Amino acid sequence: ESEDFFESCTPRLDDTYRFYLNKVTGLDREYNSGALHIRDLLSPLFGTLKESVQFNYCFDIAWMVKQFPPEFRDRPVLIIHGDKREAKARLLQQAQPFPHVRFCQAKLDIAFGTHHTKMMLLWYEEGFRVIILTSNLIRADWYQKTQGMWMSPLFPRLPEGSRPSAGESPTFFKRDLLEYLASYRAPELEEWIQRIKEHDLSETRVYLVASTPGRYVGPDMERWGHLRLRKLLHEHTNPIPGEERWPVIGQFSSIGSMGADKTKWLAGEFQRTLTTLGKSSLHPSPPIHLLYPSVEDVRLSLEGFPAGGSLPYSIQTAQKQLWLHSYFHRWKADRSGRSHAMPHIKTYMRVSPDFTQLAWFLITSANLSKAAWGALEKNNSQVMVRSYELGVLYVPSAFDMKTFPIDETPFPVSSSTSGFPVPFDLPPTSYSPKDQPWIWNISYSQEPDTHGNIWVPS
Ligand SMILES: O=C(O)c1ccc([N+](=O)[O-])cc1C(=O)O
Numbered sequence: 288e289s290e291d292f293f294e295s296c297t298p299r300l301d302d303t304y305r306f307y308l309n310k311v312t313g314l315d316r317e318y319n320s321g322a323l324h325i326r327d328l329l330s331p332l333f334g335t336l337k338e339s340v341q342f343n344y345c346f347d348i349a350w351m352v353k354q355f356p357p358e359f360r361d362r363p364v365l366i367i368h369g370d371k372r373e374a375k376a377r378l379l380q381q382a383q384p385f386p387h388v389r390f391c392q393a394k395l396d397i398a399f400g401t402h403h404t405k406m407m408l409l410w411y412e413e414g415f416r417v418i419i420l421t422s423n424l425i426r427a428d429w430y431q432k433t434q435g436m437w438m439s440p441l442f443p444r445l446p447e448g449s450r451p452s453a454g455e456s457p458t459f460f461k462r463d464l465l466e467y468l469a470s471y472r473a474p475e476l477e478e479w480i481q482r483i484k485e486h487d488l489s490e491t492r493v494y495l496v497a498s499t500p501g502r503y504v505g506p507d508m509e510r511w512g513h514l515r516l517r518k519l520l521h522e523h524t525n526p527i528p529g530e531e532r533w534p535v536i537g538q539f540s541s542i543g544s545m546g547a548d549k550t551k552w553l554a555g556e557f558q559r560t561l562t563t564l565g566k567s568s569l570h571p572s573p574p575i576h577l578l579y580p581s582v583e584d585v586r587l588s589l590e591g592f593p594a595g596g597s598l599p600y601s602i603q604t605a606q607k608q609l610w611l612h613s614y615f616h617r618w619k620a621d622r623s624g625r626s627h628a629m630p631h632i633k634t635y636m637r638v639s640p641d642f643t644q645l646a647w648f649l650i651t652s653a654n655l656s657k658a659a660w661g662a663l664e665k666n667n668s669q670v671m672v673r674s675y676e677l678g679v680l681y682v683p684s685a686f687d688m689k690t691f692p693i694d695e696t697p698f699p700v701s702s703s704t705s706g707f708p709v710p711f712d713l714p715p716t717s718y719s720p721k722d723q724p725w726i727w728n729i730s731y732s733q734e735p736d737t738h739g740n741i742w743v744p745s
Pocket residue numbers: 344345401403423540541597598599631652654
């Protein structure tokens with residue numbers, strides 16, 4: 288009943304899917320109804336906080352502390368980060384005035400890997416909650432960007448003496464979360480692994496899709512990254528008649544180097560994963576729509592060109608893969624009032640030809656990169672993952688459905704619909720011949736942005 292109490296006090300939230308967008312400053316209020324700010328997440332309305340863990344990439348510690356309500360501002364916070372050497376020293380220096388903030392450096396032993404995972408573990412008097420999200424712990428990520436999150440139910444404590452395997456969900460979320468945390472091999476996380484074991488996660492209806500750095504062979508190849516996603520789609524979705532006409536959509540805020548042509552990774556192993564539906568041995572080639580902001584999208588955004596500071600696609604990478612840009616579609620999100628709130632959210636999905644249904648939906652920290660998703664090596668006998676990533680997969684079978692209907696008007700949120708709130712407009716809008724993908728390290732000085740400025744990177 289504590290869950291009902293909190294839910295009844297909190298803003299009316301669509302809790303079928305527990306998928307929420309961040310509030311965006313400056314939108315008509317209806318487009319923020321049902322959206323959440325970080326201060327909402329940390330509010331006593333969701334639980335009486337005892338301690339928390341913040342997994343992230345970029346931190347403003349003083350700003351983060353201020354996002355906790357005063358009564359929780361001195362509760363211990365463990366920061367899980369990937370910084371090394373001088374960057375680590377700067378991060379620890381930020382927390383000098385805050386003795387309740389502790390740090391754990393995630394191992395990054397493979398070059399070019401990052402600790403990209405964004406997750407909150409919230410331990411309350413009443414139980415435990417997990418939030419998996421796309422926002423960094425800096426003001427700019429919670430101001431005028433499109434960001435998303437999955438918020439778990441409140442997980443109650445298990446009765447004393449319960450077996451550790453108790454409290455498992457139909458999607459094995461408890462086992463998979465514990466295995467992900469164990470992959471850090473960090474002493475600071477041991478007590479959190481123990482705490483989670485003592486809680487009942489059985490109401491969880493999403494599958495965990497994680498990446499953790501390493502080179503994996505044999506059965507371990509399917510534990511992380513895109514081969515994990517392929518395994519889940521193989522086991523928990525079903526073939527669809529005419530599936531070759533069901534487009535795949537990938538939407539992201541950064542892009543890695545993917546080789547000289549599409550067969551090197553994108554249209555090979557990655558497409559094989561994204562087009563998996565059940566155990567059919569067909570390998571269709573459905574349309575693949577990639578959503579990534581154009582220069583005009585950035586120039587006309589609420590933030591203007593500075594939004595491009597969080598869209599780190601470099602000219603050095605782009606010029607090696609011009610073939611990629613033919614897949615690109617603009618960022619357009621009138622349905623959520625967020626066409627001008629640049630995306631930092633990352634979503635992947637499989638949609639029906641008429642764009643009214645979903646075969647599955649993934650929200651994740653993972654951008655379009657081999658570092659995040661993993662790449663096969665050694666004649667496909669090994670997969671190499673460079674970064675930590677975390678996301679959750681929604682499949683209709685976990686919600687007793689065959690497909691998810693898409694809610695074409697997700698705002699203002701209404702508990703009446705069972706539709707999935709896809710945050711951007713469908714069908715996607717192709718780049719015009721004049722559109723170019725946003726590249727963050729070249730100049731744009733022909734036309735000013737919404738603030739009257741031009742972009743001249745140093
Ligand atoms: O999410 C992103 O789009 C992103 C892209 C690249 C890097 N990076 O190069 O470390 C960090 C982030 C981040 O915001 O976590």
